[in-house]
Amino acid sequence: MNTLRRLIFLLAATGLAVGTPVISTSCTLPRLVLVAPYDELTDAAVTDLQKDVLLHLRALELAKDPSEDKYFIAYRGFYRDIDTLITRAASRPKNDIQSQQFAALREQVELLETIHKGRFEPEEIEPVRLAISRTFRAILTLELVKKP
Amino acid sequence: MSQIKDALANVGKDMFNAAKTSLSASKWRMVRDYAELEFQNLQATAIKLAEMFATGKITEERAQAHIRLQQSSFKTMLLTVQGVGLAEVEKLLNVAIKAVLSMVNSKVGFTLLRQET
Numbered sequence: 001m002n003t004l005r006r007l008i009f010l011l012a013a014t015g016l017a018v019g020t021p022v023i024s025t026s027c028t029l030p031r032l033v034l035v036a037p038y039d040e041l042t043d044a045a046v047t048d049l050q051k052d053v054l055l056h057l058r059a060l061e062l063a064k065d066p067s068e069d070k071y072f073i074a075y076r077g078f079y080r081d082i083d084t085l086i087t088r089a090a091s092r093p094k095n096d097i098q099s100q101q102f103a104a105l106r107e108q109v110e111l112l113e114t115i116h117k118g119r120f121e122p123e124e125i126e127p128v129r130l131a132i133s134r135t136f137r138a139i140l141t142l143e144l145v146k147k148p
Numbered sequence: 149m150s151q152i153k154d155a156l157a158n159v160g161k162d163m164f165n166a167a168k169t170s171l172s173a174s175k176w177r178m179v180r181d182y183a184e185l186e187f188q189n190l191q192a193t194a195i196k197l198a199e200m201f202a203t204g205k206i207t208e209e210r211a212q213a214h215i216r217l218q219q220s221s222f223k224t225m226l227l228t229v230q231g232v233g234l235a236e237v238e239k240l241l242n243v244a245i246k247a248v249l250s251m252v253n254s255k256v257g258f259t260l261l262r263q264e265t
Binding site for chain 1: 193214217
């Protein structure tokens, strides 16, 4: 399992080969389940949320006036979706890591909103996009690597 | 602007060296490559934010939010490493930040870095 988790980390850090099945079933020893099994609903919901957040960042980047109210409405949907994921993660046993990742994702969206509420400079978008993309990649890699 | 860049030129390296002591040798070996990259990233972000603050492009509150967002993303990544729990990740970050906190805050002229509670 050390090797597996190391591989998960490296995949998440580099963004390579997301979704590659790496759990070998050829081992003759019984397989220990140390994390919650793959969850298709979580996978789909996180993928959709990632798309929505990145589209939101792109919209802010292109906006003439990102302080318009219409750009703040999106956060309500993000919080609702993340809270649903947090609840689902908490209801599944052996799922502490994912719960902690979702809590961190919520914190990051809250911080994005804080940044957005100020006088937003376009050059501020890129570091935010990179950080949030890394977070989504870590969450999805951890989920997808469990896919049977 | 190059003064700020020069003053913060070793922040990433100093954070990396301080963080080494926060984990066991075996766990450190598993996270060190990524930690090195991420501390360099934090250094670059701190320089960028200090420059933006100096030219009035960003407020103190927004600069702090940027740094916290980067730290939170860093934590999320490290949580995927086997056997490294949230408490250890937070300890690693706190040790690294503590090593450079007063120097960075004094050079940038405001409280950019804070230790996590």
